Amino acid sequence: MYNGLSMHKNGVLITFEGPEGSGKSTHIRLLAQYLKSRGRSVFVTRQPGGSAIAAPLRTILLQTGEGLTALAELFLYEADRAQHVDELIRPALTRGAVVLCDRFTDSTVAYQGFGRGLDLQLVRSLNAAAAQGVKPQLTILLDVPVERGLRLASKAKRGSDRLERAGLAFHRRVRRGFLALAAREPRRFRLVRQQIDPAATQARIRSAVDRYLKLA
Amino acid sequence: MYNGLSMHKNGVLITFEGPEGSGKSTHIRLLAQYLKSRGRSVFVTRQPGGSAIAAPLRTILLQTGEGLTALAELFLYEADRAQHVDELIRPALTRGAVVLCDRFTDSTVAYQGFGRGLDLQLVRSLNAAAAQGVKPQLTILLDVPVERGLRLASKAKRGSDRLERAGLAFHRRVRRGFLALAAREPRRFRLVRQQIDPAATQARIRSAVDRYLKLA
Secondary structure, rough: OOOOOOOOOOEEEEEOOOOOOOOOOHHHHHHHHHHOOOOOOOEEEEEOOOOOOOHHHHHHHHHHHHOHHHHHHHHHHHHHHHHHHHHHHHHHOOOOOOEEEOOOHHHHHHHHHHOOOOOHHHHHHHHHHOOOOOOOOOOEEEEEEEEHHHHHHHHHHOOOOOOOHHHHHHHHHHHHHHHHHHHHHOOEEEEOOOOOOOOHHHHHHHHHHHHHHHHH | OOOOOOOOOOOOOEEEOOOOOOHHHHHHHHHHHHHHOOOOOEEEOOOOOOOOHHHHHHHHHHHHHOOOOHHHHHHHHHHHHHHHHHHHHHHHHHHHEEEEEOOHHHHHHHHHHHHOOOHHHHHHHHHHHHHOOOOOEEEEEEEEEHHHHHHHHHHHHOOOOHHHHHOOHHHHHHHHHHHHHHHHOOOOEEEEEOOOHHHHHHHHHHHHHHHHHHHO
């Protein structure tokens, strides 16, 4: 008989989404420090890039895949997601961690659906198959205007990768996609616009996460 | 107005399926020589392994992927298929070639569905998305008993790869899967049982292909 008690605490999956240069990795790092200082168990990961097969996949996706078709790219992201969920995200949730994931299913809808123009229904159905029932409870959409974001992204890295070279029109479609997703699911999404002062952006993120974790 | 004439000759896609050690690559090579000697334009390819992204994928799939989950593996095969269809198979068909492909969608149903136990409907729907309307007109199923096939396969290569180490029970399910697929689509499949003399096996394949191409 299930009595409402469980051997496993329930973890929380918080995803960070947004266009290039929105500062996701910096803000995830700062948020993780903050949550740990408050005694939370935190697991930070990213997609693509978190799982055992991710390194060779990431190489194909970001560097060598100049001839890669949009559909093949979609399947590669889903392969990474399927592996990532089984290998890292679900175990961390089972341990009761707050999982902070840099990009998840929404990025695939924004980039492969809105950006590359693949059928949105196809993208959603592959996302669902790969995520195997794991859904973000809270999604922070870090928004930044496209030109500013690309400038920041190419400053942060040495060069620009395949995605960043895809052109302004592509990145505008991606940003529109993210905003459309946030409008469609206002309960799950928190839209945080990048502030000139990163501390101000981080404060908004902390407040949204604090509020969510208090209720959760 | 479509008048029944076309600037493009229509190519023919012939796929070769079957368990490990069924002799597909040898028989494809012999069949290609034969068809070329009869004046046919022939394009030989294989899956995984034919496209620009296939080499790093094949490495993950066959060698380094010990921790690879069944679902991630499925998505990787579909990524390879999507790229392979756009980059190689469809252009060859458009040129009017007889395309001989070593493994295609049926292998994914047999290995990932019957072998690994993934949902057959999921496998079929991902196959359809990746193949983008390209379907084999004729499929030669080269059948061989599992123990004999594995013995032949490990003799042909230096070592055994991840698939061959998957165990007898797995390979029995795969073989049963292929036979079930052939029974389900008797018009597309030709079941060719491996003969002790390879020349006898090849003669049966040639006769099946000749009959098909005369009618096509």
